[in-house]
Structure formats: structure tokens, C-alpha cells
Amino acid sequence: MKIKRLAGIVVGLSLIGGALSGCGGQQSASAPSGDSAEKQKDKITVQSLWLPQGQFAGLYAAKEKGFYDAEGIDVEILPGGTDVSSEEQVENDIAQVGVAFYSSVLTYQEGGYDFINVFQTFKKSPQYLVTKADSGIKTGADLKGKKVGSWFGGRQYEFYALAQLNGMDPQKDIEWKQQDYTMDQFNSGGLDAASAMSYNEYLLLLENGYSEDDLNIIDMNKEGAALLEDCLFVKRSWAEQNEDLLVRFLRATIKGWKYAVENPEEAGTLVYDIGKSATPEHQIAMTKKVAELVIPEGSDASKIGYLDKTDIQRTIDLGYQSGLIKNKINIEDSIDSSYWEKASK
């Protein structure tokens, strides 16, 4: 009996050990090969946030129009998924450059990932809260006691900041609802105010029977609650070792965005042809909206990707106030504009 028991322990433990060591072996075998291939070809993998859509038009334009090729870089753009974040993909070296919300990158930086934001794609927050015109909800202050939809997963903090700016306790004064990525809950009255991106869900509402007069928009930029969203981030160590490559990549990306902003029809169609997502019209409309975020009023093409320290600092401050991050991250640890400066010359 004792032997049997002992055998049991051995089998049990060795199974666990075997599983672990098996995985370990696999890992060490595959890591170096990826590294060497990358150096030979100047290959960069970009982890996007989502499937090909106007939101990323500049990247796809740079790829399809040969701007990356011209810089001697072979770029692959991985579409994003629901269960995997750009931050993890970059940390795992599956991609070298990630597209993510700067507000989200901040949380990973605080968690110990040594990322730097090297390119601030969107200068403004595209986040709207949309209400029906007859609801009388027009500003952040009107949200008290209302049912507000958020996508959560970090996206709620911009609204927490909004609530705080209006003197509310976000946990008590607003009834939060999880919103799916459709507007069905808004249509059926389950939400008083629904999350919508200026470049996507808001357009979908307009495409599906609402007119602009039917809707009120609470714009995070006007409310002073804007957190910066789409940016390009890399590992600090990777950037230091591949400075030239990163600068060339950013130079081509700036060209790509300039092209997309100036030719939204063509860029939108091009994005649609890659992903076949939604309709070409929707992608063109999205690219046009995104253009307003990449080059807002008063800015110009020379500032594409520019890291504005005022906006960055506001994002850090609001993120700290609203509980997104527990410590005020030092701006110099969070961004590095030197690569952009070299690329934009």
C-alpha cells in the first residue's frame, strides 16, 4: 500500500513537473530564432487594437502605399482581439510596436512594464457620452443619478474623472451599466447616456436613423476630462537598441497619417479592402473623423504624432485623481519624444 501511495505522489508531482519543464524547453528553443530573423530583415510587427478600420488608417496607408518599404522596413500589422492586449503582445515580444490608449499604457507602466509612449496619434479624446435630445442631459453635471454605459476594462476612468470634475462621487452618484459594443441598450432605453466613439459608434447611430439633432453629445475634451487615447508605444530597451529603425518607422508612419488625413476616401477604402469590416462608406466616414483627432483644429501636419506635454500631464493627473493609477507617474518616465523629433525633421 505504501509503495502505491508513494508511486502516486511521484506520478502526481512528475506530471506537474513534466508539464512545466516541457513548456520551458519549448520556450528557450523558440526565442533566439525570432531575434535573429528580425535583425536581418528589419521587420517590425505592430499590434493593433482592433481589426483594420479607419481608426488605424495611417498605419495601413503607410504599409499599402509603400512608405514603410521605402524606409527598408517590412511591417506586419496584427489585428487586435478581445482577449489579448497590445501591451501583453509587446511585452511578450510578439510585436515590437503596440497601438494602445495612452491611459491604458500608463497602468501597465505602473504595473512594472518598461514601456515608453513614442507617438501620440490622437491629440483629442474621441470619447463621447451620447444622450437623446429630449432627455435634457447635455453636460457632465446632468449625469447625476442617471444610467450611464461604459465599456469598462479601464475605459470607465475618463467618466469617473468627469463625475469628479462635476463634484460627484463616481461610485455613488451615477448608476453604471456595462455596455456592449452596440447601441441596442441605448435604443431600447436601458441607458440614459451611452458610450460612443466619435469615429465609430456615434457614426453608427447617424447611419441608423438618428439625426445630429436627435442627440446630445457630452464631449470629454470640452468637459476637461479627456484622457489621451491611441498612441504608439514600445519597450524602452527595444527602442534604445533599435533607435534608427524606430525613427525610420515613425517617419513612415507620419507620412502614412498625412496621407490618410489628406485622402480619407482612398485611405478608408484601402482599410476596408484589407479587413472587409462594415462598409467602405463607414470606413471613409471613420477616417474623416479620425483625421480631426490626428490633426485637430489649430494644429498642422508637422505635428502628427507630437507628444504634447500639457495633454500628457493632464492624462496623468486625471488618471491619478480618478483611480486609474495609484501614483503620479513622472512624465519623463512615461514618454520619450526624442524618436519623434528625429523622425519629424
Add this chain to the structure above:
Amino acid sequence: MKKDRLQSILLPILPGAVILVLLQSGIIHKLLKIKILQLPKPMDILVALTENLTKIFSDAAVTMFPAVCGLILGALLGYGVALLVTALPNGGYGCLFIITMINSVPIAALAPLMNRWFSGVLAPKLAVIIIAASGAMAVNAFRGLNDLPQNVLELMRVNAASKLKVFTKLRIPNSLPSVFTALKIGVPAAMLATIIAEFFSSETAGLGYMIKYSLKVGNQKQVGWAYIAVVSVFSILLYEVICLAEHLLLKRYRGKRRINK
């Protein structure tokens, strides 16, 4: 005897303890090159757990009620289908196909759909769990109801036992072990279904909601893993309850059979 019992409690804890020590010391992280944030150390998870204890309990209540109800209702549904298929052997077989098909619809597609079919927060969740839990039961119970000891069946045939009698005296008792197997598989299926349904729910509470909420934010992953640990503990508890019920019920049934002999 005392020593045996002690061992039977301690030994199952042993591998867990070994894993925990290896995780805490960072050996597993180093071996597999996992980042601390991707899989936080046990002590950090424990800290997150204690810091959020009251919230965790209220979230657990939100999740476990539909999970348990859904598991039971799904099991009843699955067993009912198996009974039906067995009772109408020629007419019922296709029903197994239908339930297998429904069961193959991914939960990530089912959950948003159920949100549209049913209103409120509880009904859509329950529907998803019932569907997830019924498939394993239907297939397993069908086997239990039909994979009969031939000698007993022959004996009942010779004695001209009615179809009903074959059901109550032979088929149903014979299906019990399979029922418990199905319940055991149903536990993780139902729990996962609940978690995923909560990803899509409009509710802002529950273990699944909190897992999604925390794992997506870079500095809150230890909270997410604390919730995963809680879900694991609850499913192990649920599993043990089923094992206990199996033990008690099958012991009684086996005892009876011995007397009948």
C-alpha cells in the same frame, strides 16, 4: 485510521503548496519567462484578496446563485432530453443532435444573443448557463440509460417487465453514475459560462465582471487573479458537494442492490 485521515487531507494540499512556493519564489516565472504582472505572485494575490474581501463576497453571491441554479436546471433539462430520447428510441435520437448543436454555439456568441432574447440581468445569464450545463448531461445520461447490464435486462425481459418498470428499476438507477460524471463536467462548464455571460451582462457586479474589469487594466491584474482564485475555490467546493452527494446516494443504492440480491 487517524493517520490515514490526516494524510488524505494533507496530501491533496501538497501539490498546491509546492506550486504556491514555486510561484512565490519566482522560480516558475523564471523558468517559463512569465512576467510577474501576467501571473502575479501568490502573496500579492492574497493581499488583493484581503483588501477586497467584502466586495468579493457580494460579487460571489451575484455569480454563484445563477451558476448553481443554472447547473441544476441545465442538468434537469439534459436528463429530460436523455429520458425522452431513450423512451422514444426511434423518434428521439435527433433531439440529441439538436442539443449537441445548441451546445456547440460558442458562449461568446450565445451571451449577447441571450441578452437580446431575455430582459433583465438574471434571465439571460441563466439561459446561457442552462445551455452550457445541459449538453454534457444529455450525452452522459443517455449512455447511462442505455448501456445496461445485459443479464439484468434479459432477466427483466423474461419476466415480462413493463417498459416503465425497466425504466424505474433498471435504466434510471443505472444512469446515476453517469449523471454524477456529467455534473462533475458541468461544474467547470457552468462556472465558465457564468463568467463569460457576465462579461456581456449590463450588470456591474459579479466575479466575471470583476475579472474582466481588472485583467484589462495593467495595474490591477492581481485583483483579477484574486477573483480567478475565488472562482476556482467555489468550483472546487461545488465539485466536492457533488462528489459527496454521489458518495451518499450511490452507497445507498448499492446497499439496496445488495439486499435485493
Add this chain to the structure above:
Amino acid sequence: MKTYKKLLSSVLWLAAALIIWEAAAYILRDVICDPLAAKKVPGLLEIGASFLQNSVELMRQAGVTMSYAAAGFALGASVGIILGLAMSISGLCEKMILPYLLASQMIPIIGLAPIILGLFKDIAVSRVVIAAYITFFPVSVNFLSGLKASEENLKSMMRVYAADKCRLYSKLLVPNALPYLFSGLKISAPMAVTAAVLVDTLSSKDGIGYVIVFTLYGGGTTGQFWPAVIIAALLGLLSFLIISAAEYILIPWKRQKEEVRK
């Protein structure tokens, strides 16, 4: 049961299900006039039209998902069988690892994905591994309970004849547990498909899950969502049928028993 009767029954049930579906679609659309009718229960014609429109693309995606499911299933079922055997050979081993196997199933893909992707650095391999990860548990539990169910008296009889453990397993326990193993496989094969559908969304560009999630997020339960869901269900059924066929071929004694009964 004769095959054609099974077939007939399946066709009848399927027809009944379709009629109920169409009736529900009709009532929602034309009687209650629900504005979300097309998102809740669209008419069969609409689904069929959307299917035909995209059939080539959908079939290609189905092929991708099915190949991941097959690979994940092969890996997961093998691990499940080994674990089931190990736990049966030693009750202690069962006590020691079963709770942890169960706990392992509770880690959602969103928590698991970064770890697995970090380990293998490859999306395709990770997709297979995660599909296998979801598959192995039902296989091992079913196989284990099958091994346990092999009746005690038969076991002791073999012991009387001084059969060693190896022969006990190969001649008695494993053959006896095969029907259990197969019902485990029948449950887990569709699960492997579901798992493959789930991991389709791991930053990949193809698979039925990719179609489902991206239509879902791009407007909800409309358009290609429906044909994609139906294909996922059919793939599950297909995997179930493949295992049933394998069972029919591989364990002839069960078939013979059934024939005696008729």
C-alpha cells in the same frame, strides 16, 4: 437502432426546430413588430441569403477553425487520457491533482492568453494549446469514472487469477472504460470546436470566431453573425458525429450488445 431511422429522426427534429424558429421570427417581426426582430430571431431566408452571399469565405474560415479544433482536440484528449489513467492507477494521485485540474479550468482565456502567448511566442501554437487546455478536463473526468465503474467483482476475479496490474488494465479496465471514454470524447469534441472558435479572436485574422466576434462588435447580432453561429454549431455536431463513427468502428462489442438488444 437502424441508421436510416436515426437519420429520419434527426431530419424530423431538425425540421421541427426550423419551423419553430421561423414561426418565432414571423411572430416577432410581423405580429409583435419588435424593432430588434432581425437581431433576435431573423428569418431563415435572411440567414440563408447571408450564408450564400459569403459562403466561400465562411467555408474557408470554417476550415481554419476546424483544423485548430482537431489539433487542439488531439492534444487535449491525449493529455486527458493520460491523466485519467494516472488518476485511476493511484487514488492518491487523483486526490492530489484533480482539484488543481478543476481549478485550472477556471482561468479565463483573457488571463491565460498572455501567459501562453509569452511561452510559445506564436499565435498559431498558442491557439492549439489553449484549445487543448479547455478540452482535456472532460476527457479525463469521463475516462476516470469509466475506469472506476469497471465492476469491483470483475476486478477481484482477475486478481484471483493473479493478473498483474498491466494486464488488469489492458484486458479489463480500459476496454470497459472505453464507452465512458467515448462519451467523454463526444462531449469534449464539440468543446474543442467551441474552444477553437474562442481562440480565433487571439489577434488572428481568420476562423469562425473571428467572424462572429467582429460582426458582433461591429453592429451586433446581424449579418454574417448568424451563418457563422450556425456553422460553429454544425462544426460541433460534425465533431460529435466523427467521434460517434470512431466509437462505432473501434468498440465493436458495444455495437454487438446493442444488436442483441434489438
